[in-house]
Amino acid sequence: MSIDKDTAARVAKLARIKVEEDALPALAQEFNTILGFIEQLNEVDVEGVEPMTSVTPMRLKRREDVVTDGSQQDKVLANAPDAREGFFAVPKVVE
Amino acid sequence: MSDLNKLGLAEARDLLRKGETTSVELTESCLKAIDAADALNTFVHKTPEIAMERAKAADARIQAGDAPSMCGLPIGIKDLFCTKGVASQAASGILEGFTPEYESTVSQQLADAGSVMLGKLNMDEFAMGSSNETSVYGNAVSPWRRGNDDAELTPGGSSGGSASAVSADLCLAATGTDTGGSIRQPAAFTGIVGIKPTYGRCSRWGVVAFASSLDQAGPMTKSVRDAAIMLETMCGHDPKDSTSVELAVPNFEAMLTGDIKGKKIGIPKEYHMDGMPDEIEALWAEGRAMLKAAGAELVDISLPHTKYALPAYYVIAPAEASSNLARYDGVRFGHRANLAAGDGITEMYEKTRAEGFGHEVQRRVMIGTYVLSAGFYDAYYNRARRVRALIKKDFDDVFAAGIDAILTPATPSAAFGLGEMNDEDPVKMYLNDVFTVTVNLAGLPGISVPTGVDHQGLPLGLQLIGRPWEEGDLLNTAYALENAAGFVAKPGKWW
Numbered sequence: 272m273s274i275d276k277d278t279a280a281r282v283a284k285l286a287r288i289k290v291e292e293d294a295l296p297a298l299a300q301e302f303n304t305i306l307g308f309i310e311q312l313n314e315v316d317v318e319g320v321e322p323m324t325s326v327t328p329m330r331l332k333r334r335e336d337v338v339t340d341g342s343q344q345d346k347v348l349a350n351a352p353d354a355r356e357g358f359f360a361v362p363k364v365v366e
Numbered sequence: 367m368s369d370l371n372k373l374g375l376a377e378a379r380d381l382l383r384k385g386e387t388t389s390v391e392l393t394e395s396c397l398k399a400i401d402a403a404d405a406l407n408t409f410v411h412k413t414p415e416i417a418m419e420r421a422k423a424a425d426a427r428i429q430a431g432d433a434p435s436m437c438g439l440p441i442g443i444k445d446l447f448c449t450k451g452v453a454s455q456a457a458s459g460i461l462e463g464f465t466p467e468y469e470s471t472v473s474q475q476l477a478d479a480g481s482v483m484l485g486k487l488n489m490d491e492f493a494m495g496s497s498n499e500t501s502v503y504g505n506a507v508s509p510w511r512r513g514n515d516d517a518e519l520t521p522g523g524s525s526g527g528s529a530s531a532v533s534a535d536l537c538l539a540a541t542g543t544d545t546g547g548s549i550r551q552p553a554a555f556t557g558i559v560g561i562k563p564t565y566g567r568c569s570r571w572g573v574v575a576f577a578s579s580l581d582q583a584g585p586m587t588k589s590v591r592d593a594a595i596m597l598e599t600m601c602g603h604d605p606k607d608s609t610s611v612e613l614a615v616p617n618f619e620a621m622l623t624g625d626i627k628g629k630k631i632g633i634p635k636e637y638h639m640d641g642m643p644d645e646i647e648a649l650w651a652e653g654r655a656m657l658k659a660a661g662a663e664l665v666d667i668s669l670p671h672t673k674y675a676l677p678a679y680y681v682i683a684p685a686e687a688s689s690n691l692a693r694y695d696g697v698r699f700g701h702r703a704n705l706a707a708g709d710g711i712t713e714m715y716e717k718t719r720a721e722g723f724g725h726e727v728q729r730r731v732m733i734g735t736y737v738l739s740a741g742f743y744d745a746y747y748n749r750a751r752r753v754r755a756l757i758k759k760d761f762d763d764v765f766a767a768g769i770d771a772i773l774t775p776a777t778p779s780a781a782f783g784l785g786e787m788n789d790e791d792p793v794k795m796y797l798n799d800v801f802t803v804t805v806n807l808a809g810l811p812g813i814s815v816p817t818g819v820d821h822q823g824l825p826l827g828l829q830l831i832g833r834p835w836e837e838g839d840l841l842n843t844a845y846a847l848e849n850a851a852g853f854v855a856k857p858g859k860w861w
Binding site for chain 2: 274287301306308325334343349351352363
C-alpha cells in the first residue's frame with residue numbers, strides 16, 4: 272500500500288488541514304514510512320479476536336437524564352476568537 | 367534554611383509539620399530557582415502571585431492543624447492540565463491565548479490538598495513527542511550534560527518540562543501525563559521517578575485530550591515515597607470522567623515497607639531488543655540482581671506480542687487524536703487564521719489548523735484520519751484494536767500465572783542531544799517508547815526508577831510494571847529497587 276500525492280491531498284482535505292501543493296510529495300513520503308511500520312500488524316493472527324473497546328472491563332456508568340449544568344453563556348464564549356451578541360461568529364455558511 | 371527547593375515532598379512535609387520551615391519560604395526558594403533557570407525553558411507560564419497566595423493559605427492551614435500531606439508543597443503543573451484563569455495551551459499554537467474558565471479535576475485535587483502551583487510546564491505539543499522538541503514554546507532543555515560537553519540534551523517527552531524542572535530542583539515535584547511513555551521516558555532521562563497509574567485511576571477531566579483510551583496523569587518526583595504521596599492526592603473517582611473508576615484510593619505511602627520477599631518478578635525475554643546498548647543490558651541485569659538480593663524471585667516470562675505494540679499504538683493513538691483534535695476549528699477557543707476575502711467556513715478550518723498545529727501534530731492527525739477513513743478502518747484501526755487485545759492478554763496471562771511485577775529497561779538509550787534526531791525518519795523517534803507503550807495499551811500501572819548512569823554520566827532508569835489497580839504494591843517494589851540502587855547523581859548547575 273503506497274500513498275501518492277493525490278491520496279495525501281485527499282487525507283489533508285479530510286483532516287481539514289491546508290497543505291500547500293509543493294509540500295505534498297514529502298508528506299506522502301512520511302505517510303509511507305509510518306504506514307510501512309504499521310504494516311507489521313499484518314503478521315499477527317487476529318482470527319477470532321474481538322477489537323478492544325475498553326481496556327478495563329467496566330460498563331460505562333449511567334446517570335439520570337437531567338440537566339446538571341448550564342446558564343454560563345459568558346464563560347462559554349469567553350475564549351472565542353469572534354463572539355457577537357451572545358453567539359460564536361463564523362464566516363457565512365449558507366447563502 | 368537555604369536550598370529549600372532541593373527538598374523532596376516527604377522531607378518538606380515533615381519540616382512543615384515540625385514548624386521548621388513555612389510554605390512561603392519553600393515557595394520563595396522555588397520561585398527564585400525558577401527565575402534563575404530560564405535557560406532550561408521549563409516554566410512557560412509562571413504564576414508567582416497564585417503561588418504566594420496559596421503558600422500563605424497553606425501556612426494558615428498547617429498552623430490550624432488541618433494539613434494533608436501535600437499541603438504547602440510547591441509543584442509545577444504540565445501545560446496539558448486546564449487551570450482556571452491561567453493560560454493552558456498544551457504547548458500548541460492553536461490554543462494561543464486560551465485561558466480556561468475551569469480547573470482540571472487532578473489539579474483541583476492537588477489545590478484542595480493545599481499544594482502550591484508555581485506555574486505551567488513545557489511539553490511536546492498535545493503531548494505528541496518524545497523529546498520536547500515539538501513545543502510551540504521551543505525546546506525544554508535537560509539540566510544534565512555529557513561530562514564537560516556543553517551540547518544541550520533533551521529531557522525526554524512529552525512531559526519534558528516537568529522532568530527537567532524536577533531534576534533541576536525548580537520545584538519539589540510536578541504533574542505529568544503518559545499516553546505512550548510520556549511520564550516514564552522523561553523521568554528515566556533525567557534521573558527522577560515517574561509513575562503512570564492504572565487507566566481510570568486519575569480523572570482525565572480538564573486534561574487536554576490526546577488519545578483518550580491511553581491518556582493517564584501521574585506524578586513526577588524526586589523519590590518513590592514522593593510519588594506515593596502525590597499519586598494518592600491525584601487519584602480518585604470523578605463523575606465527570608466516565609472511565610474514572612469507583613475504587614477506594616489506598617494510603618500508598620503506608621504500603622512502602624521495602625519488603626519484597628517472595629514477590630515474583632517477571633523478566634520478559636522480548637524486551638532484549640536487537641541493537642540495545644550493552645549499558646542498558648547491564649543496567650537491567652543489575653536491577654534483576656538487586657531485586658533478587660532483596661528476596662524476590664525472578665521468573666523468565668514471555669510477552670509474545672511485544673514487538674507489535676508500537677505499530678498498534680501508531681494506529682490507535684493517531685486515530686483517537688484525529689477525532690479529539692477535530693474540536694480545534696477556530697470557532698470556540700484559541701487561534702483563528704486571518705481569512706481572505708471570499709473565504710468560507712472550510713477555508714477557515716483549513717487555514718486555522720494549518721497555522722495552529724505544528725508539523726508532528728498535523729502528521730499524526732492526518733495518519734489518524736487515513737486509518738479511520740472508509741476502506742481502511744478494518745485493515746488498520748480494527749486490526750490494531752485486535753492486536754491491542756492480544757497485548758493485554760499477554761499481560762493477563764503472566765499475572766494469572768502469579769507474577770507480581772515485571773522488570774524492564776525504561777528506555778532503549780540515555781538522553782540524546784536536542785536536534786540530533788531531526789534528520790531521522792519519524793519512526794526512529796517513536797522507538798523511544800518501545801518499552802513503555804505496551805503498558806498504556808494494556809492499561810497497566812508502570813513506574814520508572816533511576817538506577818544508574820551511563821559512561822557519559824547520564825541517568826538511566828528501569829521500569830516496573832504492576833497488576834491493574836495495585837499501584838501500592840508496585841510502589842513498594844519500586845521502593846525496594848530504589849533503596850538497593852541508591853541513585854544519588856545530580857546534574858551539575860550550569861544554567
